[in-house]
Amino acid sequence: MSELSYLAPTAAEEAAAALAAGGNLARALSGGTDLLVQLRAGRVKPGLIVDLKRVAGAIGIREENGGFVIGAATPGVMVGEHRGLARAWPGVVEALELIGSTQIQSRASLGGNLCNASPAADSVPAMVAARATCVIVGPSGRRTMAVEAIGVAPGRTCLTAGEFVLEIALPTRAARSADAYLRSIPRTEMDIAVAGAGVNLTLDPEGVIVDARVALGAVGPTVMLARDAAAALEGARLDEGALARLDEAARAACIPIGDKRGTAEFRTRIAGVLARRATVIAYARAKERG
Amino acid sequence: MAHVVAACSTCRPFTGGTTQFEVEAPNVRRLIAELDRRYPGFGDHITRRMAIAIDGEIHQDADAAPLAPDSEVYLIPRIGGG
């Protein structure tokens, strides 16, 4: 029976030191909606759990030179309640809010969803499409990284011993730009995404797409930025041709596995559909801001 | 003479394939006894594994249930349920 202990530090440096001391037996606890399930199933047997929710800055949302800084442990329900954030980044907010039930929303966080490193994590494609960055705290100080660089393989991040994500930053929202996220699940709620697509668009005054970011979930070992899919949109208005090219490029980017949640073929097909539908929504939102 | 039908295939090994019988019996207990006399072991099989439908009404463990001279009796597998 390995001893398990629990710490709830209030200073980021304290948390990093504790995690570093715990080595690979230490686990950071954010909302706990993944970690506690893994504990229960015996998939992880940590010696130390470091609860980040009491760390200064880990929970809360602040506006910073036009953008937003979100504490990595901020629960989905708080993110959803923040009007300014929901107005600027509806895709990121709806992606986070899609995770689990009302109960899960009181706990699940962007940081936890990101660091659980599941390719099916709903909020990650939206954050990647949004060019979100995160502040990583570790024993050797702080560093900032693009969100897409965190997950390196299913369940594995690039974080080194003692490091954890403290904050996630969303950039200034440009004029005539908006985002959207869609996923496909068998039921209407409670399932893990079989495929997901986050799209972030910027239009010129004529409604031509001048900048596009498309990120796909659950169709590869990590959440993937689909550059060709984005390229298929740039320079186009929202015509059938562009959407068809997007669909095709999105599917071409997919390298999924087939499993209990869906066949590889199905995941690939759906990824194209979702990219298309999310683009239509993002485009309409961007135009409203025109 | 009650007309007895045992369509269920689990009865065949006992009856040598016969599925219909004419039996003179005032009630279910006598009926089973008579069938067991004709086909040794069949009585126990009926008691353990079969329900008895008399003129359309299903009985389980109903030894005393009376049979009319022209009763239609079906031996069917016992029914459980959820």
Next chain:
Amino acid sequence: MTRTHISATVNGDPVEFLSDAGATLLDALRDELGLTGSKEGCGSGDCGACSVIVDGRLVCSCLMLAAEAEGRRIETIEGMADGSVLHPLQRKFLEHAALQCGFCTPGLLVAAKALLDANPDPTESETRYWLAGNLCRCTGYDKVIRAVMDAAAELRQVRV
């Protein structure tokens, strides 16, 4: 095995208990505090039978460590009625026959209360999505949804 000392508030009363680091809030409620109204149906946050309200937020007590409860304000099914006077939701569940086996009922009631606290006038669709984290295998949800919406209507009358 070292056990952590926890102080919290449960249904308005201060409580103190010892807990293993790996124990969940649900374990503590049921085993340390004897509050067995919150049920464990899955232990993975998928059924909602263990729903409780922590600092005003609806959570699955099976997905929260007992140690995290330090200093928190916790509401469980045991605190829902006012003494022997049932909460309108509890009364409506009975009037509408919104329970059969009754195992998921405490979680559903706690979740429904959180809904009506946040939204006094939910649509059927809003009610169904809010309660999507509470599995019920007996009722097909029909009478549950009717009971919640009827209770909401009654509570709105009271407020007026």
Next chain:
Amino acid sequence: MSDFLDRSEATLDLKVVGTRPVRPDGADKVTGRATFGADFAMPGMLVGKIKRSPHAHAAIVSIDTRKARALAGVKAVVTAADFPDLASEAYEAGEGAANLRDLSLNCMARGKALYDGHAVAAVAATSSVIADAALDMIEVTYEVLAHVIDVEDAMAPDAPLLHAHLFTEGLEAKPDKPSNIAQRNRLTRGDLEAGFAMADVVLEARYTTAAVHQGYIEPHACVAAFGADGQCQVWSSSQGQFMVRTYCAKLLGLESSDIRVTPAEIGGGFGGKTTVYLEPVALALSRLAGAPVKMVMSREEVFRATGPTSGAVIEVKLGARADGTLVAADVVLKYQAGAFPGSPVGAGSMTALACYDVPNFRVTGFDVVTNSPKVAAYRAPGAPIAAFGIESAIDELALKLGMDPLALRMKNAVRDGVKAAYGPTFRNIGYVETLEAIQNHPHYTAPLEPGQGRGVAVGFWFNIGGESTAAVNVGEDGTAVVVTGNPDIGGSRAAMAMMAAEVLGLPIEKVRPIVADTAAIGFSMLTGGSRTTFATGMAVTQAAQKIVVDLKRRAAQIWEVGADQVDWIDGAAVCLDASKTHPDLTLAALAARSARTGGPIGAQVSLTAQGAGPGFAAHICDVEVDRETGHVTILRYTAAQDVGRAIHPAYVEGQIQGGVAQGIGWALNEEYIFDRDGRMENAGFLDYRMPVASDLPMIEPILIEVANPRHPFGAKGVGEAPIVPPLAAVANAVRAAIGVRMTGLPLSPPKIRAAIDAR
């Protein structure tokens, strides 16, 4: 019997039956006070846990428990060696005849593990953490064997054999070599070839269903205390305390009278709690440890080790005349039984054609053992699977004939006087009325949008009677207590109290029902087969009627008139003798004088209820299909059913709505998924996808009341029929929406998208 046959004729002026009172156990259940299986605790109680096989099929070479026994805090470790090695013997106690040896081997594997999750050892320790550690210290050496789970693979001559001693029953010639086919049953009528020769249209199709779980939200749980004098107590959540007592006695070689089983509140069963998994193990651990032992399954254990129902293959060949008259049917049913014989294929065969009047047919059923958990009863066991095949085929036949699917069913509907496919002649059935009810319902003709589809399907269940005991005792103030031996899964306490109140002429609040332990009430078969309101209700009614007869006698004694001069009206004795002017004597007044008129007032009735009336259901389902994602949305659902007479209509409606919801889950997303090694991949509510509130619309029940003359108030069982039609109703609606026939359940999005793309 006859005196209350008259009553059921004269049930028009019922005062309590047919109303919707609050259930007597309601307050406890909405306040969290009700004590379910895992809520019970005893001083000095230990935690019991089970070590399970990680292999689908493996010989157990050795089990070394020494390290576990040596661990501080471990009080007992058991394996199959601690249970009697029982002979193979069919025994009647739970759902039909269970084989005691199989039951014992399912509770604890002996020599061979037959499925992933099969119990191989158990421990009792002072804490959950220590018990888990002890399980890890038990060293089991396995020799992994080839496994087989798919039903047709298991039937193949070269399939890996689960049981060397298993020979197929029901064949003309006794087989000379063992097989995974435990039984072949066959129902025949008429001349099949001649029948098909008469047909203008012949339809052949093959359908498949996946194994699905009952999905009760409460995991199995019990507390067992084995006394030093051999007297035992068990508190457990089950569908029958007497079933638990019988099985524990048989599996441990104890006397029934030495085991007292107290039923906890039960958090759902649906048939899945009609057998034992934990109780005998907990008793064995308690006997060794000398302390009470509590065992509670995790959700993963519930999925891996307790009864799902069969995955199956259904082959259907139908022949009909151009006018839609069915002339021949050939049906083959292949059902997984799991690790031991006993799939519900028998009931599947008997119900398959029960709604249809077909002159020539053959139904062949195969009961096939597979390396998966032993199936347990699940709501109308076997019937929904067969109905999925038949009702899908009937729908296709209607398309071929260019007939309205409901008209085709009506044309071939069974009626009173028609000989049922399973033998007996139908009487007092309300099937045609049920069909007419949905035909005339606005839902059936409501307009649909593009991409939407409507399906109909019908279903049948026998319903059963059986042994029940009930006692009614009147208190000194004229209130009454009703005691029965049937766990209340869905509100049956209310129905019991209502029937007693009706007969005694009391308001429902003055009648309190309780569910007693095995030492406090006479034997009662378990709650299942939709029998409780019918059979136990019959016992309750007769007990109350005995009391009324006694009350009349007491009043006659007081008034010095003949008993025939006393009637019982609205809860009071009324003197019929015109020459006398006695004020009526209420139950309270008579109770107050009971000591001087013959002693306490009470009666107990034990009976075997016969003549349960069958249930028929007809459903309409509307769906919308997203052709790009394959996602199905249930838009509207209407379910009509002949319920005989609804004692408490709200709970009757609840049974129908719940059955429909389970059927929709079965149709759309629920399935056991096994990996290459035969391990269950989705043993949790995350990936075993049961319907959530946002997946379903309101479900509109239509209660058809064609009274059952054998029940005092005309009741028929209602719990099971509602789960029979939905599988096909949904599939038929999807067919209408996308123009493609889906023949394999579940109709999950990947399958539907693939089917659309394949066109």
